[in-house]
Amino acid sequence: MNLLRAWLGGIPAYLWSGWGAVASLFLLFAAWEGASAVYGALILPDPATVFATLAGLIESGAAWPELAVTARRALTGLALAIAAGSVLGMLAGVSLTASMMARPLVTVLLGTPPIAWLVLAMLWFGASDGTPVFTVFVACFPVIFVGALQGTRTLDSHLKDMAAVFRLPARMKLFDLYLPHVVSYLFPAWITALGTAWKVVVMAELLSSADGVGAALAVSRSHLDTAATLAWISAVVGSLLAVEYLLLEPIKRELERWRQNER
Amino acid sequence: MNAEHTHAPRLEVRGLSHAYALKTVLDAVDLTLEAGRVLALVGPSGCGKTTLLHLCAGLLTRQSGTLANGFRRPAVMFQQPRLLPWKTTRDNIAIGLKAAGVQRGERLARADAIGQTVGLDALALGQFPHALSGGMQSRAALARALVLAPDLLLMDEPFAALDIGLKGQLHRLLLEHQAERGLAVLMITHDLMEAIRLADTVLVMAAEPGRIVHRFTLPTPARRRDDAAVYRTTAELLQVPAVRASFGLEAAAAGISDGSVLPLHATPHAGDAPAAPRKKGHSC
Numbered sequence: 278m279n280l281l282r283a284w285l286g287g288i289p290a291y292l293w294s295g296w297g298a299v300a301s302l303f304l305l306f307a308a309w310e311g312a313s314a315v316y317g318a319l320i321l322p323d324p325a326t327v328f329a330t331l332a333g334l335i336e337s338g339a340a341w342p343e344l345a346v347t348a349r350r351a352l353t354g355l356a357l358a359i360a361a362g363s364v365l366g367m368l369a370g371v372s373l374t375a376s377m378m379a380r381p382l383v384t385v386l387l388g389t390p391p392i393a394w395l396v397l398a399m400l401w402f403g404a405s406d407g408t409p410v411f412t413v414f415v416a417c418f419p420v421i422f423v424g425a426l427q428g429t430r431t432l433d434s435h436l437k438d439m440a441a442v443f444r445l446p447a448r449m450k451l452f453d454l455y456l457p458h459v460v461s462y463l464f465p466a467w468i469t470a471l472g473t474a475w476k477v478v479v480m481a482e483l484l485s486s487a488d489g490v491g492a493a494l495a496v497s498r499s500h501l502d503t504a505a506t507l508a509w510i511s512a513v514v515g516s517l518l519a520v521e522y523l524l525l526e527p528i529k530r531e532l533e534r535w536r537q538n539e540r
Numbered sequence: 541m542n543a544e545h546t547h548a549p550r551l552e553v554r555g556l557s558h559a560y561a562l563k564t565v566l567d568a569v570d571l572t573l574e575a576g577r578v579l580a581l582v583g584p585s586g587c588g589k590t591t592l593l594h595l596c597a598g599l600l601t602r603q604s605g606t607l608a609n610g611f612r613r614p615a616v617m618f619q620q621p622r623l624l625p626w627k628t629t630r631d632n633i634a635i636g637l638k639a640a641g642v643q644r645g646e647r648l649a650r651a652d653a654i655g656q657t658v659g660l661d662a663l664a665l666g667q668f669p670h671a672l673s674g675g676m677q678s679r680a681a682l683a684r685a686l687v688l689a690p691d692l693l694l695m696d697e698p699f700a701a702l703d704i705g706l707k708g709q710l711h712r713l714l715l716e717h718q719a720e721r722g723l724a725v726l727m728i729t730h731d732l733m734e735a736i737r738l739a740d741t742v743l744v745m746a747a748e749p750g751r752i753v754h755r756f757t758l759p760t761p762a763r764r765r766d767d768a769a770v771y772r773t774t775a776e777l778l779q780v781p782a783v784r785a786s787f788g789l790e791a792a793a794a795g796i797s798d799g800s801v802l803p804l805h806a807t808p809h810a811g812d813a814p815a816a817p818r819k820k821g822h823s824c
Contacts, residue, residue, distance in 0.1 A: 435622050438599050442616040443636040443684075453635070457626040535626040535668045 370429025
């Protein structure tokens with residue numbers, strides 16, 4: 278509850294501090310506009326056209342259902358990866374043997390291209406939701422697992438001794454000792470995984486699904502509709518930015534208040 | 541652990557040895573700590589003091605010898621404050637109470653009370669440890685141990701990083717608390733003078749392998765020792781060949797045994813200065 282209040286209360290000041298980020302986004306738009314002037318509208322339509330197309334998609338009601346489907350798949354896969362990755366990563370971090378054994382497995386998982394998993398997933402799950410969800414899960418899991426593992430392993434052994442001496446029960450060790458430390462490793466991993474989820478889900482949909490943003494992209498590509506393609510891309514990237522900067526970043530700041538000297 | 545802890549508990553260590561791989565760090569250590577007594581282990585760095593303390597605290601597994609700890613509520617104060625950086629000072633002090641299942645309101649009230657005693661104000665209690673100075677953090681660590689109302693306090697060079705004034709304040713706090721509660725203290729230090737200021741019994745350890753080479757019991761209670769007595773006793777203890785050898789000091793020279801060891805100390809009490817240590821004063 279406190280977290281929610283802090284989150285809501287922090288939004289205005291936080292948004293105000295975002296002007297720098299907004300300025301850099303506008304710089305990107307300017308470069309985009311410049312490139313479009315050079316290459317022509319067929320290759321790269323200018324931002325105004327793209328956003329008008331996006332607005333058209335939203336108004337016609339075509340955008341929301343597709344975005345909702347995509348978001349559902351991405352977030353399902355991500356949620357599964359966060360749950361499994363965080364828990365297993367922390368468990369592996371507690372034991373030296375487990376972390377040594379887990380390392381090469383994680384490297385294998387990280388090194389396998391998502392597209393390879395996608396092919397397997399298509400063979401296993403067909404055209405169902407399972408394909409994008411599984412691909413997202415597999416792409417995100419190792420990132421989160423490593424974050425949790427690192428976090429658990431790097432906890433100061435002095436603090437562990439302290440916890441032993443003051444006879445902290447297992448529940449307190451988890452909530453008062455491990456979690457606050459591990460969270461500072463987990464949260465960045467979650468944010469990275471969120472970005473990965475968003476990218477991978479669109480790729481998976483493009484190749485395997487009949488709905489979702491990826492499928493819509495496939496359609497606009499077959500129509501050679503560059504403006505619509507870019508409009509869909511903007512929608513996906515825009516929603517990612519919104520989730521990351523409006524939701525996760527303020528929570529992270531609140532959770533890590535003890536690190537900062539100010540505030 | 542055993543049945544006799546109902547009255548006069550004691551910590552008894554007999555023939556305790558410990559080795560890391562092939563390196564013996566403790567060799568047949570014997571010591572007894574009775575309730576309400578202060579025992580100081582003094583020795584050079586690397587003589588196994590911390591290992592011995594960790595064995596007593598149950599942080600290491602005993603390899604050989606016996607260790608019977610009859611105290612029911614031991615607490616430890618480490619060399620570093622070891623406060624949880626993500627908890628406020630108040631919550632840090634209360635952590636042992638929380639572990640013992642004390643209700644939130646009560647444990648915070650007790651943390652506040654003991655925090656005041658060791659000189660932490662409300663502002664400091666509400667802050668995260670990174671905002672506190674080293675001295676404040678040490679106070680918080682002392683408070684965290686004392687709030688449990690322990691019957692045995694194990695301390696590992698707790699005041700080593702503090703300046704002389706802070707050290708003095710915390711020594712006084714500790715002695716007051718110790719005398720009031722009949723607390724048994726096992727304290728590790730490499731500072732001979734600190735040991736003599738606080739302890740009833742001083743055990744001097746030597747390194748390689750860690751063993752006790754000299755035992756010394758102080759006749760006066762710690763609270764009645766003044767600076768002069770402390771300086772004098774320190775100087776006397778430094779004459780003992782075993783003690784000098786343990787710290788790697790050269791054998792006592794003639795001039796030193798005259799008592800002119802501490803010429804730099806200004807006279808704290810005019811006539812009773814360490815420059816005249818042979819003069820029998822009110823103590824010893």
